[in-house]
Amino acid sequence: MTHYLDFEKPLAEIEGKAEELRAMARANKEMDIEKEAAALDRKARDMLADLYKKLTPWRKCQVARHPERPHCRDYIDALFTEYMPLAGDRNFADDHAVLGGVARFDDKPVVVIGHEKGHDTQSRITHNFGMARPEGYRKAVRLMDMADRFGLPVVTLVDTPGAYPGKGAEERGQSEAIARSTEKCLQIGVPLVSVVIGEGGSGGAVAFATANRVAMLEHSVYSVISPEGCASILWKDSEKMREAAEALRLTAQDLLQLGVCDRVIPEPMGGAHRDRKATIDAVGKAIGVMLKDLSAMDGKALVTARRKKFLAMGSKGLAA
Amino acid sequence: MNWITNYVRPRINSIFSRRETPENLWSKCDSCGTMLFHREISDNLNVCTNCGHHMHITPRDRFHALFDGGIFKEVAVPEPLPDPLHFRDQKRYPDRMRAAQKQTGEKEAMLVGIGEIGRTPIVAVAQDFSFMGGSMGMYVGNAIIAAAEEAVRLGRPLILFSAAGGARMQEGILSLMQMPRTTVAVQMLKEAGLPYIVVLTHPTTGGVTASYAMLGDVQIAEPNALICFAGPRVIEQTIREKLPEGFQRAEYLLEHGMLDRVIDRRKMRDELIVLTRLLMKMPPPVWGELPAPGDAAPPGQAPAQP
Numbered sequence: 001m002t003h004y005l006d007f008e009k010p011l012a013e014i015e016g017k018a019e020e021l022r023a024m025a026r027a028n029k030e031m032d033i034e035k036e037a038a039a040l041d042r043k044a045r046d047m048l049a050d051l052y053k054k055l056t057p058w059r060k061c062q063v064a065r066h067p068e069r070p071h072c073r074d075y076i077d078a079l080f081t082e083y084m085p086l087a088g089d090r091n092f093a094d095d096h097a098v099l100g101g102v103a104r105f106d107d108k109p110v111v112v113i114g115h116e117k118g119h120d121t122q123s124r125i126t127h128n129f130g131m132a133r134p135e136g137y138r139k140a141v142r143l144m145d146m147a148d149r150f151g152l153p154v155v156t157l158v159d160t161p162g163a164y165p166g167k168g169a170e171e172r173g174q175s176e177a178i179a180r181s182t183e184k185c186l187q188i189g190v191p192l193v194s195v196v197i198g199e200g201g202s203g204g205a206v207a208f209a210t211a212n213r214v215a216m217l218e219h220s221v222y223s224v225i226s227p228e229g230c231a232s233i234l235w236k237d238s239e240k241m242r243e244a245a246e247a248l249r250l251t252a253q254d255l256l257q258l259g260v261c262d263r264v265i266p267e268p269m270g271g272a273h274r275d276r277k278a279t280i281d282a283v284g285k286a287i288g289v290m291l292k293d294l295s296a297m298d299g300k301a302l303v304t305a306r307r308k309k310f311l312a313m314g315s316k317g318l319a320a
Numbered sequence: 321m322n323w324i325t326n327y328v329r330p331r332i333n334s335i336f337s338r339r340e341t342p343e344n345l346w347s348k349c350d351s352c353g354t355m356l357f358h359r360e361i362s363d364n365l366n367v368c369t370n371c372g373h374h375m376h377i378t379p380r381d382r383f384h385a386l387f388d389g390g391i392f393k394e395v396a397v398p399e400p401l402p403d404p405l406h407f408r409d410q411k412r413y414p415d416r417m418r419a420a421q422k423q424t425g426e427k428e429a430m431l432v433g434i435g436e437i438g439r440t441p442i443v444a445v446a447q448d449f450s451f452m453g454g455s456m457g458m459y460v461g462n463a464i465i466a467a468a469e470e471a472v473r474l475g476r477p478l479i480l481f482s483a484a485g486g487a488r489m490q491e492g493i494l495s496l497m498q499m500p501r502t503t504v505a506v507q508m509l510k511e512a513g514l515p516y517i518v519v520l521t522h523p524t525t526g527g528v529t530a531s532y533a534m535l536g537d538v539q540i541a542e543p544n545a546l547i548c549f550a551g552p553r554v555i556e557q558t559i560r561e562k563l564p565e566g567f568q569r570a571e572y573l574l575e576h577g578m579l580d581r582v583i584d585r586r587k588m589r590d591e592l593i594v595l596t597r598l599l600m601k602m603p604p605p606v607w608g609e610l611p612a613p614g615d616a617a618p619p620g621q622a623p624a625q626p
Binding site for chain 1 (some may be wrong): 327354365400401403405406407408409410448461470487489491492493494495496497499500501504505506507519526527529530531532534535548549550554555559563567568576577578
């Protein structure tokens with residue numbers, strides 16, 4: 001574990017001390033530190049459990065953005081076989097912020113689409129930090145269309161700070177591209193399931209997550225605006241992101257209550273990045289269950305149910 | 321303070337003292353600075369007589385100018401849950417709502433009307449930028465759905481005038497969910513084979529642009545309207561360079577293929593009449609001053625030759 005979040009500093013200290021002790025013991029074979037190191041480990045474990053037992057909404061945002069959290073490509077590689085990436089919007093470019101293609105899930109052919117953030121400086125730049133341009137949404141529309149034509153279920157993995165705010169993106173119709181992608185999500189007569197694996201950033205997320213079933217990882221977030229953006233508009237101070245995160249109700253748990261999210265996928269103790277494999281497996285299991293839920297429905301029923309679901313949204317508020 | 325102002329209860333007081341004429345008879349054009357008489361402005365649909373700058377117009381004023389004889393029937397919008405998230409920033413959301421209602425005299429940021437334009441039956445829906453920046457929350461979503469349902473029920477085209485800073489943050493994720501909800505409304509119109517015409521007015525940004533405001537069969541904009549997903553300031557901060565002149569304005573979007581037409585507000589009504597009649601396969605319109613609807617030919621019937 002190399003990257004600690006600011007609220008994990010005390011934990012980093014303890015884990016550091018344990019590591020130091022063990023390093024000393026390695027250098028000096030006569031030292032017996034096991035008892036002490038084990039005590040430190042225990043303390044670290046308790047502290048981790050304590051920290052993650054009740055994460056504040058802002059801390060959840062931090063965990064959701066953790067650089068070592070598994071990203072779209074990790075899920076595709078682990079959960080799908082025969083993944084055949086398909087590229088381009090047939091109009092302008094291929095957007096690397098959006099991955100997509102055909103693959104097998106549980107031995108059944110599906111179309112998978114997702115935002116990829118990248119895992120190091122180079123790949124982050126390649127994938128534009130998961131911020132899609134119009135071409136990304138148009139590629140998604142193309143893939144969803146294809147899924148619809150061949151009767152393949154669609155799985156989307158949502159992880160984006162939001163659509164890219166750039167000059168070219170605006171000129172090429174960022175808003176229209178997002179609107180069309182949302183529209184396509186509502187039109188296709190095949191099962192559409194979505195998992196928010198990290199950040200569900202505003203319109204850029206809706207464009208993929210207008211699905212029959214939406215699952216969210218325990219510490220993922222989904223919001224109309226980033227806490228920083230909200231703070232700078234409503235508080236006139238971007239440092240008030242903690243308050244904004246609180247007010248926006250962007251956690252998976254709140255969204256479950258509001259009916260925006262259908263299921264919360266538990267994360268390993270200490271967040272997805274502390275046990276990537278367990279997280280990916282849990283997401284795979286959830287996708288399997290959601291697809292199975294929908295497998296008996298025909299195309300028309302799927303479209304009608306999806307529309308009904310979104311039209312009814314907002315009839316439930318949060319308890320006071 | 322005089323005893324009688326103390327004696328009359330505040331509520332009654334506010335009814336009696338409500339101004340019929342604006343206090344400022346003169347106002348300044350935001351763009352060229354010309355002093356304009358209030359009658360001159362309203363007669364000209366809030367367009368500057370000197371420079372042609374399009375100032376804000378409320379949905380009610382717009383509808384009065386749009387519909388034949390200024391007559392329209394307001395469609396009731398289903399009430400959403402008030403303050404579903406118990407949102408509080410520096411103020412409570414219900415307090416912000418009350419302030420906006422008091423300031424505008426309107427209940428919310430969207431007005432739905434049915435009536436006729438040039439004897440063409442339509443349903444119109446207009447967003448009110450003066451009400452919390454026209455922001456899209458549950459009510460705005462419900463209004464668009466109600467308008468689409470009315471249009472489908474009556475077999476009429478829907479004309480939507482957008483004006484919004486984006487989603488209403490105080491409704492959090494539920495405001496974001498208006499993107500798919502309003503998209504469903506647009507699909508109802510498309511499936512019923514009815515035209516959906518969008519008129520983008522200054523400014524239309526954010527989640528509004530990225531949903532119903534960009535899904536029209538015909539996309540029209542008022543001159544110089546700012547139309548974008550991300551605002552120019554956000555983009556300048558991201559790319560750290562100056563944006564070109566006229567970036568994200570209506571004319572710029574027209575050049576980039578994102579709009580069908582840019583039309584002066586004073587010519588909008590005539591254009592909309594022609595357009596809707598063409599798309600509805602109705603005979604050409606009869607021009608000239610028309611009496612208020614109701615006493616003349618029923619809608620849909622061919623108008624008399626001039």
